[in-house]
Amino acid sequence: MQMTWGDVWTVVFTGLLVVFVVLILLIIMVTIYGSIFHRLNSRKKTKNGDSTSKLTNTASESLIKIKEEIPVSAQDKTTFDGVSPETVAAITAAVTAFTDGNGVITGIKPAAVKLTSRKTGWGNLNSKEIIGSSAALRNGRWN
């Protein structure tokens, strides 16, 4: 043997010890910053949850406002201009979210869809695409 047993055991023990120490240190560091980020992310999620519930609240408030503005006789009806209160609430919530609560809904009513021709769905899609393309050309956008 070119080495003494002392040398051999020094390499073995020191080597294993250093590898374990370094990797355990990494475990500690990764666990610490992992938990920090996990907390931050869950906080963010909770915040987002709050803002969503805020939006929902605003939407319900808007709905209440709308209901208040509607004459009592109209409130008795289950629909508002043929639109159910649930749909009104959903549309109001979407508009409130989109406009950050600054949007004002003056009225909601269903629009009749006019069928100009008895084309199939594919035929209508084609005309829509042509309209879209010409609009894109006018705007100078082409993608």
Next chain:
Amino acid sequence: MEKFLETIQGLAETSGIAGMTWQQAVMIFISLVFMYLAIKKNFEPLLLLPIAFGMLLTNLPFSEMYHPELFAGNAADVNFSDVLHKGGLLDLLYLGVKLQIFPPLIFLGIGCMTDFGPLIANPKSFLLGAAAQAGIFLTFIGAAVLGFSPEEAGSIAIIGGADGPTAIYVSSKLLGAGASIDVGVIALAAYTYMALVPVIQPPIMRLLTTKRERAVKMETLRSVSKTEKIIFPILVTIIIDMIVPSATPLIGMLMLGNLFRESGVVERLTKTASNELMNIVTIFLGITVGATTQADKIISPRFLQVLLLGVVAFAVGTAAGVLFGKLMYIASKGKVNPLIGSAGVSAVPMAARISQKVGSETDPTNFLLMHAMGPNVAGVIGSAVAAGVLLNIVPLL
């Protein structure tokens, strides 16, 4: 007529056939076997094919493709003027090995291709990556008993890390002029065993685990945010450099590649490092490592001893990983599948695939791959740290 016969005789005497020794013939045969394994059996073809062809080139009689005498001793002893004036293509390319340029560049590419997410999600995987490094240090004992010098023993032991670039990096730094083995021997043994991971590991894994342990289904890993993934390579580089600075060239490049990948702002660099650069360096590394396997160095009892110790290193590393996995299985009350421990030997991603394969043999609905990727990439870090430790301690003996 006499002149003609003399010329023919002269040509015959200087031909390859006349100059071939039986050792060279054996090496040429081995290179052909390696080419067969790479092409037909798909055994690590990206590395095995260039290595095998380099082996063929260097063992062809009078080929003079590679001159080992130009590289005798450590990198500091190399006479670069001689290499430039007397050396050929393979000599010039070999400078990348001798000066430890290629292994860190390979690590850069590996970093670009590695997702440390499973490791960050389950940091305890680091322990399995550390346990599997036991193969390195226990093989050191075997090499010492067989009479290898500390430098040679360190170079042989690192084969247990199952990491080709790390093995080349350590051996090219440690092995000097008087060494009885050289980098080519170590690299050849390391890559042979890495190609044989699917053969070596499964029997050990089955032997050390029960069916119940192999069937353990692990909990889904938590999702890891982009910020966590960006911080990880920076943090690891700093911590490892603070403790084992000699591992920094490998770890630093690995983590730089990973930072490229995770930052998402240098897509071109990520693509280059993980594709073009990686492929170029792999060609250079493979062919030059193959070129170092000259018959007189390979066909010797020393090489057989290295091969024997190499397989011991691999087996011990795998066993240590699985046994530590069993320990974690007990400590976690059956939540950890011990099979993922074997992936701690590095050999990315082959070792993780083996964990998945052996696990799915017991239960086809068990998906261990992502869980095994944690110890697998921890093994890369662990073997680089072990390399740093060997580079620090061995020269002091």
